[in-house]
Amino acid sequence: MNYISTRGQKDGLSASRVIIKGIADDGGLYVPEKIPVLTKHEFDALIGKSYGETAKFVLGKFLGDFSKAEIEQCVAGAYTAQSFEGGEAPIVELDGDTGVLELWHGPTCAFKDMALQLMPRLLVTSLAKNEVKGKAVVLVATSGDTGKAALEGFRDVGAVEIAVLFPDEGVSAVQKRQMTTQLGGNVAVAAVRGNFDDAQNTVKSIFADVNFNQKLAEKNMFLTSANSINWGRLVPQIIYYFYACAQVKARGLLEQNYSDGFVDICVPTGNFGNILACFYAKKMGAPIGKLICASNSNNVLTDFIKSGVYDRNRDFIKTSSPSMDILISSNLERLLFELSGHDGAYIAELMDSLAKDGRYIVSDEIKRQLSEMFTAGFCDDTGTQKEINRVWKERGYLLDTHTAVASDVLHACRERQNSGRYAVLVSTASPYKFASDVLSALGAELPESELGSVEALSAVTGQPIPKGLRGLAELPVVHGDVLDSCEARQWLSDKLKAPR
Numbered sequence: 001m002n003y004i005s006t007r008g009q010k011d012g013l014s015a016s017r018v019i020i021k022g023i024a025d026d027g028g029l030y031v032p033e034k035i036p037v038l039t040k041h042e043f044d045a046l047i048g049k050s051y052g053e054t055a056k057f058v059l060g061k062f063l064g065d066f067s068k069a070e071i072e073q074c075v076a077g078a079y080t081a082q083s084f085e086g087g088e089a090p091i092v093e094l095d096g097d098t099g100v101l102e103l104w105h106g107p108t109c110a111f112k113d114m115a116l117q118l119m120p121r122l123l124v125t126s127l128a129k130n131e132v133k134g135k136a137v138v139l140v141a142t143s144g145d146t147g148k149a150a151l152e153g154f155r156d157v158g159a160v161e162i163a164v165l166f167p168d169e170g171v172s173a174v175q176k177r178q179m180t181t182q183l184g185g186n187v188a189v190a191a192v193r194g195n196f197d198d199a200q201n202t203v204k205s206i207f208a209d210v211n212f213n214q215k216l217a218e219k220n221m222f223l224t225s226a227n228s229i230n231w232g233r234l235v236p237q238i239i240y241y242f243y244a245c246a247q248v249k250a251r252g253l254l255e256q257n258y259s260d261g262f263v264d265i266c267v268p269t270g271n272f273g274n275i276l277a278c279f280y281a282k283k284m285g286a287p288i289g290k291l292i293c294a295s296n297s298n299n300v301l302t303d304f305i306k307s308g309v310y311d312r313n314r315d316f317i318k319t320s321s322p323s324m325d326i327l328i329s330s331n332l333e334r335l336l337f338e339l340s341g342h343d344g345a346y347i348a349e350l351m352d353s354l355a356k357d358g359r360y361i362v363s364d365e366i367k368r369q370l371s372e373m374f375t376a377g378f379c380d381d382t383g384t385q386k387e388i389n390r391v392w393k394e395r396g397y398l399l400d401t402h403t404a405v406a407s408d409v410l411h412a413c414r415e416r417q418n419s420g421r422y423a424v425l426v427s428t429a430s431p432y433k434f435a436s437d438v439l440s441a442l443g444a445e446l447p448e449s450e451l452g453s454v455e456a457l458s459a460v461t462g463q464p465i466p467k468g469l470r471g472l473a474e475l476p477v478v479h480g481d482v483l484d485s486c487e488a489r490q491w492l493s494d495k496l497k498a499p500r
């Protein structure tokens with residue numbers, strides 16, 4: 001299996017090389033030259049398999065230059081009963097025709113763990129396979145969930161160091177405490193004065209600093225990123241869609257529910273990574289019907305799927321589902337490449353237009369395919385609060401703000417036109433991660449400190465706090481540095497340990 005760029009360059013690189021490289025030289029994203037298709041027999045064989053077994057099978061289809069033993073080792077290290085206490089991706093029944101796919105049982109209680117527990121292992125294996133010498137320094141700017149998930153994923157993994165910069169003003173109290181209490185011998189964390197853009201620009205300027213990179217090279221180190229455009233972060237997400245479909249099939253819900261043997265899947269969407277993985281699973285032959293793309297008030301994708309016009313020229317809105325506050329969904333480029341029949345020149349044109357004018361319009365043929373495969377909707381903060389309240393009262397199930405957006409969109413879709421199919425609602429975060437907003441949605445009083453909301457939510461609902469968020473207020477802060485942007489280089493140099 002070789003990989004090519006969405007903008008036309010046909011490198012024909014192996015999986016391990018694209019995981020090391022991240023982004024193609026022409027600015028495009030790497031995709032498999034051909035999407036592998038499963039036989040019905042292969043899919044049926046996944047029913048009843050463990051998450052680890054499902055993972056090995058799916059990864060085997062994409063990581064052509066990894067040996068069976070290498071894949072086994074990566075999977076065994078990532079998906080352990082200790083890291084995923086409540087199971088990797090259980091489906092909890094919400095009502096007769098909806099199940100919630102809970103993807104937040106990992107160490108940081110957000111779905112990014114599903115990819116970031118595995119990706120560091122894929123990267124370390126790739127570096128070794130290609131005999132890349134020296135130490136990789138993973139540098140991340142985060143607005144919240146990614147930073148903590150990356151820290152946990154890379155903590156004490158191989159010859160890698162990880163440094164995370166988060167905006168001093170711009171992450172929740174829970175997220176901040178999760179990061180500043182991070183353990184591990186190869187981790188560094190600091191706050192950058194300012195907002196997310198300041199942190200992001202700091203990181204970008206370090207990546208672009210020739211002098212700094214040269215000094216690193218003299219110490220036998222090099223910078224790399226762990227963001228969601230790396231194929232190594234996308235491929236782990238395909239696994240849970242097969243695992244989900246196998247669970248639904250095993251419970252007899254595909255046939256029983258007066259449906260046509262397919263399941264609809266509703267995904268709370270930001271950078272389009274999660275729902276793109278669902279698209280790949282469908283193309284590979286998983287019995288998936290409609291892909292329902294749910295956005296918050298930053299509803300660029302809703303408009304795009306409905307009209308074929310992608311237009312980021314609009315106000316950025318800060319919402320209670322911050323991980324979906326995105327106006328440029330990078331991974332959409334991969335979908336458009338597939339729908340255009342691998343027309344790299346055409347995709348390069350669209351992306352040029354996005355960079356220049358902040359918008360593009362797709363062809364009628366792509367528009368047709370979009371409306372055939374996708375349904376889209378959005379939900380604002382008021383709707384999010386109402387939905388959390390409704391589902392708790394009616395079903396006794398607690399949604400986080402991101403999942404509530406999706407739940408509301410799914411509900412609205414069904415009122416417009418019910419497909420009759422069973423639907424899987426993809427849940428991307430534990431409600432305890434966004435405890436203050438969930439508490440106020442339930443009409444409960446907010447405690448004085450934001451961190452106190454976690455305990456308060458448990459007291460109000462009688463539900464246990466997940467392991468990763470228990471006792472957070474009492475954990476010692478071990479990363480207290482607060483930097484001005486211009487101090488970040490020096491800070492990073494001081495933190496890095498030269499390879500042995």
Ligand SMILES: *Cc1c(COP(=O)(O)O)cnc(C)c1O
Nearest residue numbers: 269270271272273274323428429
């Ligand atoms: C990252 C994230 C999302 C958005 O996922 P994409 O793959 O970027 O679409 C949704 N919900 C939560 C809680 C997240 O952390």
